[in-house]
Amino acid sequence: MAGAARVGRAAGVVGLVALTFFAWRLWFTGEEGVIRRRLEALRDEINLGVADGLENAVRAAAIGSFFTDDVLVDLGQGTAAINGRETVMGMAARLQPRTAAFKLEVQDIGVTMRPGNTISDVTLTGTFIRRSITTGEESIDAREFALVMTKADGTWRISRLTAVDTLK
Amino acid sequence: MLAAVSIVTFRWILIPIRAEGISMLPTYESGTLHLVNRLSFASRPPARGDVVAIMLAGPHVLYVKRVVGLPGERIAIVHGQVHVNGHLLVEPYVRNRRPWDVDEVTLSPHEYFVIGDNRGMSAADHDFGRVELSKIAGKVVF
Numbered sequence: 001m002a003g004a005a006r007v008g009r010a011a012g013v014v015g016l017v018a019l020t021f022f023a024w025r026l027w028f029t030g031e032e033g034v035i036r037r038r039l040e041a042l043r044d045e046i047n048l049g050v051a052d053g054l055e056n057a058v059r060a061a062a063i064g065s066f067f068t069d070d071v072l073v074d075l076g077q078g079t080a081a082i083n084g085r086e087t088v089m090g091m092a093a094r095l096q097p098r099t100a101a102f103k104l105e106v107q108d109i110g111v112t113m114r115p116g117n118t119i120s121d122v123t124l125t126g127t128f129i130r131r132s133i134t135t136g137e138e139s140i141d142a143r144e145f146a147l148v149m150t151k152a153d154g155t156w157r158i159s160r161l162t163a164v165d166t167l168k
Numbered sequence: 169m170l171a172a173v174s175i176v177t178f179r180w181i182l183i184p185i186r187a188e189g190i191s192m193l194p195t196y197e198s199g200t201l202h203l204v205n206r207l208s209f210a211s212r213p214p215a216r217g218d219v220v221a222i223m224l225a226g227p228h229v230l231y232v233k234r235v236v237g238l239p240g241e242r243i244a245i246v247h248g249q250v251h252v253n254g255h256l257l258v259e260p261y262v263r264n265r266r267p268w269d270v271d272e273v274t275l276s277p278h279e280y281f282v283i284g285d286n287r288g289m290s291a292a293d294h295d296f297g298r299v300e301l302s303k304i305a306g307k308v309v310f
Contacts, residue, residue, distance in 0.1 A: 108226025125224040140188045142231075144224040166224050166231065167282065167297035 031156075032111040035120055035149060038156045042066045043106045056093055064089035068150060068159040076163040103129045120156070122147040123164075181206055183306070185221065185230060191284030191294050192232055194263055195219070196308075204230070208307035214238075214280055216257075219308040222282065222299055231295060232308055234261070237281025239301075244272035248287055264288030273298065280304070 045062050064085045073082035082088060105127040112121045127142045148160040178184060183204040187196045196202065196219075204221040214220055214235045222231040237243040242253050248265035250257040251272075268291040275281060275298060283296035 107228045108224065110225060123225040125226060125229040127229055142224055142229045164225075165297075166222065166303060167233075167295050167299050 031113060031117055031120070031151075035111050035122060035156050036109050038066070038149075039106055039109060039122070039124065042158075043104050046104050049101070060089045060093035063092040066158055068152075068157045071158055072160050074160075074162045076165060101131050101133060103131075105129065118151045120149045120151075122149055182309075183221070183227065183230075185232070185308075187232060190289060191286050192219075192234075193286040193288075195234075195261055195285045196232060202232075202308050203310045204306040205309045206306040208309070209304065213301070214304060214307070216252075220280075220282065221305045221308055223303050223305045227305055230305055231282075233282035233284055233296065233299075235280050236283055237275055237298075239275050239277050239279055241281070242272050242274050243270075243281045245270035250283070259285075261285050262287050266290065278302070 042063070045059070045066070048059060051059055067085045067088050069085050070083075071085055071088060073088065075082075082091065107125045107127065108123070110123045114120060124145055124147070125142055126145055127140060129138060129140050131138045144164040144166050146162045146164050147158050149156045150159045151157075183206060185202050185204055187198055187200050187202060189198055208218075216235055216238060218235045220233060220235055222233060223229075224231070236250050236257060236259070237252060244251045245268050247267045247269065250259065262285055265287040266289070268287065270291075273281070278301045279298045280301065281297065282299050284294055286294070
């Protein structure tokens, strides 16, 4: 009886180790993991904040490198669609929050690979936390986004970014 | 065993959340902690007046809103007052109102109309509207 219990425990441990291994492999080596880390890297780049002069241009270029040349960004009603990486870089370079600092958080990243593994559909929640420099007051705005990412030359880039209206 | 029960309970059944923002004032103040029961709507659909948590891309960031319109109903907001199928909805939980106006919409068989309790803020700053049942994560119970 005790022997059977020991075998059961051992099988449980082996199962847990196997599960952990496969989860690790999926997270760190699968394309889904690569895409997640890519988006987290974009978040970190944006959260570096605003710099002056040349450094600002370098950061804008770094942010632009996460998008394809022909990226289309649609932030929803009341905003014009943004076409092309150059435009995205121009907007990133003009980010000069003199009255508020902001931080971007990215949560609930869901990745669905299309056949061929060079295009993926991604959903995520972006949370923008703004802190007023003058009052210290914090405001939070969360939005749902749908992305199309394409892989070229071994690198995943955003080719389409659309804000989703959770409440219509 | 206790740890496993806690993990299951607080990950899949009762989700702890922290309210952020002012859209549910005065019912829920920003910074307060609450629980979402994910099983609330397993046996019955959301009802008018329920405060529900709504998923964005997943369960880690949620909107907290009150259900004012049920599937198939016609909803309009006239001078800050919600009308359901042409009749004024009595909402004792609303303290302040601005004269919001929203054209009448008819909800589809799987849609609910949700809105925060704080109608004293600008409509432009307040997220509200139609939501699919599949996006409702559960009922805010505490």
